[in-house]
Amino acid sequence: MRLHSITLTDYRGITESTVEFGPGVTIVEGPNEIGKSSIHQAITQLREDKASSRKASVKDTQPVGSDVGPQVELHLSTGDYEVRYRKRWLKQPFTELHILAPAPEQLSGDEAHERFLSLLEETVDIDLLDALDVAQGRSLAQAPLAEIKALHGALNTSGEAPADHDAFLDRVESEYLRFFTAKGKETGELKKLTDELPAAEERHRTLDERSRDMDALVERHARAADRLEAVRDQLTAAVTEREEAEEAAKAVSGLKTEFERAAEAADSAKREEERAAEAHDRRSRLIAETTAADEAVKEAAANRTTVTESERDQDAVVARSQRALDARQTELETARTEAKTASASLAHARARREVSELRRRLASIREQESRAADARATIGSITVTAKDVDHLGGLVTEVRIAQKAKTAAAAHIIARRLGDTDVRIDGTTLSETTDAEFAVVNDTSIVIDSVVDITVRPGQSPAELDRAVDRARSELDAELERLGVDSLDQARERAEVRTNAEALLAEANSTLRALIGDDDRDRLDSALSRAEQLIVEAGEPAGSDAEVDATTIDELEARVDTTTAAVDTAQDAVDKARAALDRTRADRDQARVAAVRAQAQHEQAMTALENLTARLAADRDAHSDEALKDAHADALEQSQKRVGEVEAARARYEAADPETLEMRLQNALQLLDSKQQEQETGRQEVDRLSALIDDRAAEGIYDRLKAAEESLDSLRSRLARLRREAEAVRLLRETVLAHKEEAQRQYVAPFKEQIERLGRVIFGQGLSVEISEDLEIVSRTLDGRTVSFESLSDGTKEQLALIGRLAVATLVDESSGAPVILDDAFGFADEKRLSALNVILGNVGRNAQVILLTCQPDRFARLGGARTVSLG
């Protein structure tokens, strides 16, 4: 649909005005009072209100204060049609529809009105028309786009919107909600049955268990009853067994008494036998004792004789030993005297030898001492030492050096004899062949015999050299004087004498030290005095020089050793003799004691024999030996007989196996006891089970179990059915919603893209929007931040709502499209956004007709390709 022009006559504040619309953007400017909104209102009124209408909104369009009919004429193309449509209201109202194309046609009145509507109906989507028409004050709201068929066509090739299957979806949803909550939890009957199931299962399980328990109880009862029956039989058997065992026990008891009696008799016979045996033994022992006593007496007497002889022998031995001891002691004394004499002789000889040695040593010492004294005297007389000689030598050399220096500095005479004539210089005759050189330090005479005598006088020598010679010479002279010698040679000679004396002294001292050794010189003297004294005391003259040689000493020492050994031997002999004496004395003492003891024993044995003999005689008077022997034999026989009887009784008793019998009896008694208890326990168990069973039998477990089973089965099958239904609807819903969502996503995609494309001019590249299935902008996301449409600022809302409309305008097919009419929109936009909006509108204007009604045309000054017309 395209509007070409509109003419308003006597419409509100406008007397007559025609506005031509361009194919793109047309800006219609006019002050508010003139009524730019009038154009907007006029288009709507032309379409909606019949010429005959007198409603308030129509009346309001009559110019104030003039009685004229407001008139509107619109020239437009829609679909294949081009029409002029004119209406006047209130005064001489009329309606005219002039169809210019495709087939010219002229209509008027209601017919024209209806025809115009049907034309619109046929060619344009009224909803779209309304949606793109933004009356003043409506700009904040989004257009209801969902119902616009033209848009559907543009968005979806199938021409179908997601909302088309609402009825189906409602059915699915309501079916789904029978089973599930909106959040997908089970609900309603499904939930109820699911919840009931565990309890029903538990009830069934409990009853089933109870039923099985009942069966088990019955089985236990049967078993217990069987057991009780068996125990009853066992009890009877046990009673019989006990009776038999008791009978057998009674029989064995008789045998036991018999056996015990026999044993008693045997014991008594045994005791009798033992008594007789003892009497017999006693007699035998007494006889033996008497015999033994007799023997003892004889033996003691013999012993006594022997011991007395032995005593006498021992006394003789003691006397011999005493004598031997005495002899040995005498020998000892003699040996001791000899030893003493030998020792004295040895000591004397040694003293004499010491005296002679000491004298010899002292003589040597004295000789050496005198040699040392001589040497010391020589050393004392000569003061020149070897060191002094060296020093003196040095001084002589220095004098020579000084003189040499002086000579070198003096004039020289070098002369050779040429002929045979003697030439003497300073007394030296020159040889013919060689040159001779002479230093002129003194007046030197050259004499050629018979020719000439020349004296060469040296010039003044350098004083320094002279002084050096003088100094060296004076030092030499001083030293010579100090040493008391005339020359170096003399000094050397004297120093040598001194050195020899020193060597002599040293040798003498060394010899002395060797002679004296560690001893003291004085001690040597006193030792000599002592030794001499010793000899004097021994009766010899002190000065006796009788030489004692080593042989004598050795002999004396040997004699001392021999005599000392003899003393030791004699001492040993004495000791041995004394020990022998002591031993013999002890033997003798023992012999004495033995003799006394033998006598006492003999006497004692005699007494014992007498006693025994007396007792035996008395006993024999009472019972003869024979009588005692017979009595014992009788008793023994009797006892053995009794033992035989006991064995027989025991054999009879044991053959009856009393132990096993006893065990059998005890077992039978215990068995009886235990069986009785078992019977009692069994009976109680049977009674208890019977009571339990009776109790439960009355419960009607089967009926209850079956009822539980019925309800459980029914519950399960209902639940299974419901689950199946639920699963079916869940799957259907899930599938259909998934496809719907996908369809919707695809459906709104172009719209969304267009909005974002246009919107980015204002909001920048970070813009995206969410579009609902009703094609409403749900939210705006800018740079990752999402804000719902309702929460956006009014300006943004207005701009987005407008962009939505513009997007629709650009999307719908031109032939089925409608102009976008904006009445004083963008009141909320700032300068920057307004500028962006200009860009957008210019862009949209290339594909769609846009009519902007404004009282501030400056706001759209930057809109490219726009046509501006003025109203009024």
Add this chain to the structure above:
Amino acid sequence: MRFIATGDWQLGMTAHYLSPEARPRFHRARLDVVSRICELAEEQDAEFVLVCGDVFETNQLDRAIIARTFEALASFTVPVVLLPGNHDPLDAASIYDSPAFTSRVPDHIHVLRDSDPFEVVPGVEIVGAPWFSKHPQGDLVAAATTDLAEVAPGSVRIIAGHGAVSVLDPDRESLATIDTDHLRALLREDRAQFVALGDRHATFEVADRIWYPGAPEVTSRREDDPGNVLLVDIDADTHATEVEKIHLGTWTFSVIDADLNSAADVDEFEQRMNAVADKDRTAVWLILRGTLPTAAKARLDEILDHFTDLFALVSLWERHTDLAVIAADEDFADLGLSGYLQETLDELSARAAAEDDTAIAAQDALGLLYRFARSSS
């Protein structure tokens, strides 16, 4: 001499698998058939009724069943002889020893408590082999009858036993198995004239004059020929015997097998179900196989819902049922699905055809999709 042989009344038995509405009726039917046996006895001049074990479902029953049983038995004018079987043995919990039983038992009711011959009417004695526990340690019938002497002409001896006979018992090791040869010998040697056995709920002739009368009212879907009693005629002098099977049961347990691969198969199946008589006393286990389009499956579900209301039980025998659903294009074509609904359909169809655990859910979801889309279009 004529008598009625029956067994396995299983009084007190419940059938939890039946619909809640059918359960009490089934329960009641077990007692009602007792009354019909009474009527039959009168009609046929039977001299007594012999019940061969498992009179009661279990010893653990609510004792109230006894009063109701006596009430049903009260109208009998002939003796009724009860043999305790494996379900109601004479053990410590025996229902026959409960005060409710012993204190109120009518005179014409006799419980075979041992194997001593019981002269039920003059000239006719019954030798029973009652169970004393659930697990007997031997052939009770053989033990009860070993010492029996030949029956003199003019007298009749009937053996009443309970348990599996050796020719039928697959469990050869079972100690309690009844030796069939021994029974044959008893009859051949004329030491007994008829053997009535309980335990098998279907009527069955083991051998000549050896019969399982079976349960008079069905108890399980596995039974071949339940719901009968035996009318037995024995000539006291010649011992000639005639046995007539008479059907008294009113309930039917059946298994219906159907291959369903098209809407037409579903229609045919519906007709088969419609044709079943006495639906309220019929329990049906369905074995359904095949592959159905979604629409046909939806229809099948409706049919099953419908019959579930009519029958005492309509149950899919899951173990044997193998019914797949495919999304046939023609089913959904009319619904004009478009856009994401079409995509949903495509995805679910693929999943429904997949060989995994979610296939069933996907098939169910397809059914829902079909249902919802049909009702919203």
